[in-house]
Amino acid sequence: MNDNYQVEVKAAPAAADGRRLRVGVIGLGIGRLHIEGWLQHPNVDVVAIADPDLERLAKVGDQFSIPARYDSAEAMLAAEQLDVVSVCTPNKYHKALTLAAFDAGCHVLCEKPMAMNATEGREMLEAARRAGKRLMINFSYRFSAQSRALKAQVDAGRFGDFYFGRTVWHRRRGMPGFGGWFGTKALAGGGPLIDLGVHRLDLALWLMGYPKPTWVMGSTYDPIARELAERSGKAFDVEDLAAALIRFDNGATLALEASWAANIREAELMETRLLGTKAGLLQHNLNEGYTFDAHIFMEQDGAQFDMHLNPSAAQAHSAMHDYAEAILNERPHPAPGEEGLIVMEILDAIYASARSGEPVRIGSTAHG
Ligand SMILES: NC(=O)c1ccc[n+]([C@@H]2O[C@H](COP(=O)([O-])OP(=O)(O)OC[C@H]3O[C@@H](n4cnc5c(N)ncnc54)[C@H](O)[C@@H]3O)[C@@H](O)[C@H]2O)c1
Incomplete structure (x- = not known):
């Protein structure tokens, strides 16, 4: 249905x-x-x-x-x-x-x-x-109509408790400004994980209610970009692909993947799936581009249902609009720095785990 x-x-x-x-x-x-x-x-x-x-x-x-x-x-x-x-x-x-x-x-x-x-x-x-x-x-990416519509459904309790998710942003070939600051660790801090993964990680965490991260196991790779950099003489000293498994104190687990170069079918693939005890969700890009779709999957009375969210794009405002609204009306603003810090702590732990080959425990000071 x-x-x-x-x-x-x-x-x-x-x-x-x-x-x-x-x-x-x-x-x-x-x-x-x-x-x-x-x-x-x-x-x-x-x-x-x-x-x-x-x-x-x-x-x-x-x-x-x-x-x-x-x-x-x-x-x-x-x-x-x-x-x-x-x-x-x-x-x-x-x-x-x-x-x-x-x-x-x-x-x-x-x-x-x-x-x-x-x-x-x-x-x-x-x-x-x-x-x-x-x-x-x-x-x-929180501010798209589809993300907002999903969040409203989360807040209405439609999903129960989220226990597993997978959130990804892969590009077949898409290293921004190859040879420029994005691929230079001293200017960017990292590669696609810190550039693209950061968005899909935040989106998943926000929908999950920002649970407290406890353990991370991460890996990074650079075979495609390294070969290209060597051949072209351009600077590149970050990863071209990163993958991680993040564990939270409520028992939930999230898989995160991000790449600028991977031998996959799609030119650009953005996808976040979260599985809850009552329903699951999918937010993804359409036609390998920058428009989005959102779905909910559930079982009720012995039947499986797919629900397609169809919000009006005209009613989704920019992050800047919502920040101005919060400041002018003296209300809390969305995407606060405290959540940005939790994201940074997870990214630091993924890079540390990739370097050591061991899982890394996160001692979050940002989380209340
Ligand atoms: N939210 C998103 O979807 C999104 C998309 C793209 C980039 N970004 C982020 O935005 C930031 C910029 O990325 P970009 O793609 O615009 O890079 P860019 O290289 O295209 O532009 C950066 C600009 O900053 C200027 N600049 C550099 N140092 C400056 C300084 N000290 N003071 C004033 N200007 C300075 C440069 O001259 C350049 O014009 C990065 O942090 C990137 O991760 C976010």
């Missing part, structure tokens, strides 16, 4: 007092999508941008008619009275720029991964607490 299920995602009202947020964006690669995401909110003005790449700065400034353009983030933070800053630079600079933004009195929306490792992530959270400012991580 196939059942279409229409789910409404309602927008919360904007701040009643008409207050507006002044936003600045640092780094204008994915930062361009942040500008679009911020502009979804009627009470947000993107007033300043910063990037040392002057060509990008001019192009993006013109595209969005942004008046104040800076070749350094520090100059922007010193000159502008900003309420919120998006940090969208290579991973190595996330921590320093987040700390600088807190010093300038701003809330921060930091791109994923939160930082190069959990030690840096912890420093960022401590700085947020000291400054009395908010830190949100842009786990953007």
Whole structure:
């Protein structure tokens, strides 16, 4: 049986007092999508941008008619009275720029991964607490209509307790900017695990209710990228595939896989399956691209049912929209830095396990 299920995602009202947020964006690669995401909110003005790449700065400034353009983030933070800053630079600079933004009195929306490792992530959270400012991580895949619809079903208790899951993002060949910062450990902190795996890990953890991780067994490999780097003389010193098994204190287990290069059928495969005591879920990409679908599988009265979630895409807002909404209405924001830190602790443990060949216990300080 196939059942279409229409789910409404309602927008919360904007701040009643008409207050507006002044936003600045640092780094204008994915930062361009942040500008679009911020502009979804009627009470947000993107007033300043910063990037040392002057060509990008001019192009993006013109595209969005942004008046104040800076070749350094520090100059922007010193000159502008900003309420919120998006940090969208290579991973190595996330921590320093987040700390600088807190010093300038701003809330921060930091791109994923939160930082190069959990030690840096912890420093960022401590700085947020000291400054009395908010830190949100842009786990953007939570904000699709399908992810939101699944989360509403989880919150309604449809699945019972999740006990096993598998969450993956594989690419047949898709190393971002081969030879650039993504494949350089000193700038990125790691390869597809920290780049792509981080999204699918967060999505699964968020749907599972962020259980406390206890043990990790991980492996990393680089046969395809290493051979290509040697042949082309390009820099590449991270993995091209990572796989891990994560165990939680409630007994649940999650398998995580991520790759930029793997000999598989699909060009791009994103898939999260979670099995609960009452039902299972699947969220996956369509046509090897960046649109998504979601399903629920269950058994009732001796019959097996498949339910197809069919939410309205128009009602899914950006992460930036929801952050603005939380700040303006003084409500808790989604994807808080504390969850970003748990993700970093798991990623650190996977890399440590891959190095040692042994399981690694996680001593989470982020988890309440
Ligand atoms: N949420 C998502 O889906 C998503 C997608 C892509 C990238 N990202 C993340 O966003 C970040 C940036 O990735 P990208 O793809 O945009 O990279 P990119 O290389 O395309 O762009 C980074 C930009 O930052 C600028 N920059 C570097 N150092 C800077 C500094 N100190 N101050 C100001 N600007 C600086 C660079 O000049 C460049 O224009 C990474 O952390 C990446 O993981 C997230």
